[in-house]
Amino acid sequence: MQYTLILTETAEGGIQVTIPALPACRVEAATRDEAIRLAREAIAQLVSRSEVVQVDIPEQPRATGVPHETPWAWFGTAREDPTWDALFDEIEQHREATQDTE
Amino acid sequence: MYLWDANILRAFGQGHATVRLYLLRVPWAEIALPSVVVAEVLRGRCEFALKATSAEAPLAHQCLLDTQQMLAQFHIVVFDVACVTVMERLRQQHRRRKRYADLMIAAMVLAGQHTLVTRNRMDFVDVLPATQLANWIDDPPDTS
Numbered sequence: 001m002q003y004t005l006i007l008t009e010t011a012e013g014g015i016q017v018t019i020p021a022l023p024a025c026r027v028e029a030a031t032r033d034e035a036i037r038l039a040r041e042a043i044a045q046l047v048s049r050s051e052v053v054q055v056d057i058p059e060q061p062r063a064t065g066v067p068h069e070t071p072w073a074w075f076g077t078a079r080e081d082p083t084w085d086a087l088f089d090e091i092e093q094h095r096e097a098t099q100d101t102e
Numbered sequence: 103m104y105l106w107d108a109n110i111l112r113a114f115g116q117g118h119a120t121v122r123l124y125l126l127r128v129p130w131a132e133i134a135l136p137s138v139v140v141a142e143v144l145r146g147r148c149e150f151a152l153k154a155t156s157a158e159a160p161l162a163h164q165c166l167l168d169t170q171q172m173l174a175q176f177h178i179v180v181f182d183v184a185c186v187t188v189m190e191r192l193r194q195q196h197r198r199r200k201r202y203a204d205l206m207i208a209a210m211v212l213a214g215q216h217t218l219v220t221r222n223r224m225d226f227v228d229v230l231p232a233t234q235l236a237n238w239i240d241d242p243p244d245t246s
Contacts, residue, residue, distance in 0.1 A: 071175040076117020088112040098202040
């Protein structure tokens, strides 16, 4: 199995390796070759004591991204909007003009 | 859920003090906009954007975007098939002509056993029980 390694130069001049498929697995070394070697060993160790299990979760993630908490950042944001009141006055006028006809 | 009529969304945008008191007490997860109100608001913003003069157009289109983003913060309750049945019943029960959007909103409240939050209680008092009507603008929350 192939794993993608991301090799990033650290402030100290070393190389840090992160593995997107295994976020908990990180190694650091002085050189690029050493970093790759250590990463290979770390992956092999982790994989040897791991098991892959897939589970079904009936509940789907929220697709809408609606916040859980009150979005206070939006509260009162139309105070400075000169068109806000006109928008709702028009909605009221539309309702008046649309009586149920049945 | 507490379904907001358009006038409560208007007050939310204005930062109304009494609405704020309710928001401090009611979890956001229990508040929603009826899809009828969402449609009314977007129609208004879309008409403004599409009919604006070239001088007004930048403001009108920014308003459309800002409003769409504000609406995205809300849970939305959709007018579904169950609401159609309730709406037909309301039409038969109430001889007095009602405003179409009010009837749709009332049907949504009854079908989903929600509470309508509105400043226009009089528009709904003959179609909704008092226990399913609330006014978050003129009736401050009980702080006792």
